Amino acid sequence: MTASYTTVPTITTPLPPDSVILNEVSVTASTTRKKRRSLLMIVVFTVFSAAAQVLLKFGTIQLKLHPTFPGLLTNWPLLGGLALYGAGAALMVIALRHGELSVLYPLISLSYVWVAVLSVVVFGEIMNVYKVSGICAIMAGVAVLGSGAHK
Amino acid sequence: MTTPPSSIALVTFGSFIGSFSALGLKAGSKRLERNMRSLLTNWPLAAGIAGYLLSSVFFIIGLKNGELSILFPMVSTGYVWTMVWSRVFFKEPFTRGKFLGLALILAGCVLLGLGTRQPG
Helix, strand or coil: CHHHHHHCCCCCCCCCHHHHHHHHHHHHHHHHHHHHHHHHHHHHHHHHHHHHHHHHHHHHHCCCCCCCHHHHHCCHHHHHHHHHHHHHHHHHHHHHHHCCHHHHHHHHCHHHHHHHHHHHHCCCCCCCHHHHHHHHHHHHHHHHHHHCCCC | CCCCHHHHHHHHHHHHHHHHHHHHHHHHHHCCCCCHHHHHCCHHHHHHHHHHHHHHHHHHHHHHCCCHHHHHHHCCHHHHHHHHHHHHHHCCCCCHHHHHHHHHHHHHHHHHHHHCCCCC
C-alpha cells in the first residue's frame, strides 16, 4: 500500500491539514479501483490465452505437412490464436503496472483450468489422475513462483 | 489421441527459446519511453517479441500431433529457464520459494508425461 503513494506528486506549498486528508482519501480510492481493474484484466487475460490455445490447436488441425505461405495466411484459427495471444499479453502488461505481482501472478494459473476444461469439451481429450494432479502441481508451482517473486 | 515424445520435445524447446525472449522484454522495458521512435529502435524489445514468435512456431508444430491438455501446461518449463537467466543476467537471487515453485512445476510435468500413457 505504501508503494502507491510514490505516484502522488510532491506537494511543495504547505496545505491546510483537511485538504491533505481529502487528497489522500481520493488517491486511495483511485488506487483501489486500479487494483480491482488489474485483477479483472488478469482474469480476462487467462480467458484470452485459453481461447488462443484452442484456436491454435484448431489451426494446427488444418495445417498441412508442408504448409505454403498463402495457406498459412488463410489459416484464420492460427492467425486468430496468435492475435488473441498478443492482445492477452498487452492486457497483462497493463494489468501488472498497477496491481501487485504477488496477487496477480497466482491468478495467471487460472488459464490451466480453462485449457484443461476446453481440451476435454472441444477436442474430446481424455483426463486421468496423472494429468489432473500434474496440472494442479504446475498451477501451485506457478502461484508459488509469482507470490515469492518480490521477496 | 496421445502425445508423442517429439511433440513434448518441440514444445519444451519452444519454451526454452521463449525464456530468452523474456530477457529481451525485460531489458527492453527498462528503456521504454512514450514515443514511436524509441519504440522502433528498442532492439531488445524487438528481439524479445521475435523470440516469442519463433517459440510459438515450435509450439504450433508440436501441437499438431499432441494433446492440448498436455502440451499447454508443459510450456511452464520455460519458467525454470527464465529463473536461471534472471539469476545469471540480472543477478536476481534464488529463494526458497522459487525452488519450491520450480520443484512443483517439474513434478507436474513428469506427472503429465506419465498421464499421456494412461487411459482415462
